[in-house]
Amino acid sequence: MSLQGGLYEYWTAQSGITDLVGTRIFHSMISTAAAETKPYAVYQVISEAPEHHMGAASELVSKRVQVTCYGSTPGSAEAVAEAFRAEMDGYMGGTMGSGGNATTVRSVLLDGGGEGADPPNTGDQQAIYWRRLEYIVWYQRSVPTF
Amino acid sequence: MAVGADDVGTGTTIVFGTSAFEAHLLSLNGSDITRAVVDSTHMGTTGERTKIFGDLFDAGSIECEIAFDPDSQPPIGAAVETITITFPLPSGMSTAANVAGTGAITAWSWGVEIEDKMHATMTVTWDGETGPTWTVSAV
Numbered sequence: 001m002s003l004q005g006g007l008y009e010y011w012t013a014q015s016g017i018t019d020l021v022g023t024r025i026f027h028s029m030i031s032t033a034a035a036e037t038k039p040y041a042v043y044q045v046i047s048e049a050p051e052h053h054m055g056a057a058s059e060l061v062s063k064r065v066q067v068t069c070y071g072s073t074p075g076s077a078e079a080v081a082e083a084f085r086a087e088m089d090g091y092m093g094g095t096m097g098s099g100g101n102a103t104t105v106r107s108v109l110l111d112g113g114g115e116g117a118d119p120p121n122t123g124d125q126q127a128i129y130w131r132r133l134e135y136i137v138w139y140q141r142s143v144p145t146f
Numbered sequence: 147m148a149v150g151a152d153d154v155g156t157g158t159t160i161v162f163g164t165s166a167f168e169a170h171l172l173s174l175n176g177s178d179i180t181r182a183v184v185d186s187t188h189m190g191t192t193g194e195r196t197k198i199f200g201d202l203f204d205a206g207s208i209e210c211e212i213a214f215d216p217d218s219q220p221p222i223g224a225a226v227e228t229i230t231i232t233f234p235l236p237s238g239m240s241t242a243a244n245v246a247g248t249g250a251i252t253a254w255s256w257g258v259e260i261e262d263k264m265h266a267t268m269t270v271t272w273d274g275e276t277g278p279t280w281t282v283s284a285v
Contacts, residue, residue, distance in 0.1 A: 051152060060152040092157045093235055104237045107156040138154045140237065 003063060003139055004045065006097030006105070011041075014087045020080050021069075038128070039071035039080045046134075059140040064111070068132045077115070081131035085110060088135055107138040150283075153234055160210065160270075163228035165221040167251075169212035172265070174231065178206035205247065205272035214264035220254045226273055239283040247277025 004027060011017050011025055024040035034040070046066045051058035067084050071077035091108040112134040117127050158174060182200030208231070212220075230246040254268035272278050 053152070058152040060154065093237075095237075106234070106237075107154045109156075138156070140151050140153075 002097070002101050003065075003103050003105075003137065003141075004043070005101030006095075006103030007043065007065065007137075009098060009101050010096040011084070011087070014083075016083045016086055017080075020083055035070075035128075039069065039076045041067055041069045041080060041084065043067045056145075057143050059143055060106070060138065061141060062136055062138045065135045065137050066132060067135070068130050070128055070130045072126060072128065074115070074117070074129045077129040077131040081113070081133055084133055088133075104140040105137060106140060107136075109136050110134070111136045150236060153236060155234065157234040159232045160208075161230045161232070162221075162224075163230065165224040165227055167218070167221050167224075169210075169215065169218065169220070169266075172211040172213065174211075175209040176206060177209055178204065180204045180206065205274050205278050207249075207252070207269050207271040210268045210270060212266050212268065214256045214258065214266040216264075220251045220266070220268045222251050222254060224250060226250050226275070228276070229270055229272075233283075236283050239285055241284045243281060243283040245278045245280045247272045247279060248275050249273050249278075 008025060008027070012023050017025075021040050024034070024037060026034065026040065026042045028042065028044045030040065030042055044066055045063050047064045048061065049063075050061045067081075069077050069080035069084065071080060088108050089110040092106060094105055096103045096105050110133060113132050115129075115131045117129045119127050155174070158171065160171060160174065162168075181203040184198045184200065185195060186198045187195040226248050227250065228246060229249050230244055232242050232244040235242040249270055249272040252269050252271040254266060256264070256266035258264045
């Protein structure tokens with residue numbers, strides 16, 4: 001089970017998101033060539049807070065997932081971010097992904113964000129605008145046994 | 147009895163059967179659920195003090211934190227009604243656990259601060275006439 005894989009499958013099944021970025025949703029990084037086509041999104045887990053009880057690890061865990069939406073204009077980046085927000089904030093009680101990526105997601109809450117722009121590195125490049133979203137995703141996973 | 151998976155509280159609801167009061171819930175805390183403890187220690191007791199327990203218990207109350215809507219105050223003067231709290235639906239189940247019984251709102255307070263979300267708290271007290279009865283989640 002992979003939360004990241006489940007999220008990717010979920011996002012790429014939502015037309016509100018794919019209408020804007022297609023499947024240009026990348027885990028952790030993006031190649032220079034792929035970044036030529038905008039808009040797109042990059043996601044990563046930036047922290048994890050597992051739960052435990054006296055007997056073992058809990059099934060329940062929360063991860064802070066960051067989704068950064070990039071566009072060639074501020075409005076483009078904002079539109080993608082709004083699409084992710086519409087499909088994520090307040091989600092509860094479902095399975096994201098299938099097969100090995102199937103993840104029992106209990107709750108998704110938008111917990112922060114920001115925006116900015118990266119200036120061009122050379123004269124023939126354009127600035128890129130971004131909008132960052134941070135979600136707390138609560139989900140259940142298998143418990144290690146010994 | 148098998149222990150279910152740990153879960154978050156997001157998705158929990160409280161429904162007032164007659165007044166139909168609704169609010170955006172932020173938290174629920176059941177409190178003051180008690181059973182009488184009577185000290186049965188006497189002059190001949192040795193070692194630890196002894197206790198006996200009452201046959202009846204107090205179902206207590208529920209402290210609810212809600213977003214405050216000035217257009218919709220908790221109906222503190224309402225008649226006793228059926229109140230149902232439904233917990234999040236566990237994965238793989240078709241019906242969620244709930245607790246239901248008769249009671250009423252017996253206290254509430256509200257707070258409005260500069261640059262902060264308006265909030266309120268209310269206390270729901272079970273009257274003990276009907277329930278509260280716990281129903282487990284089911285497949």
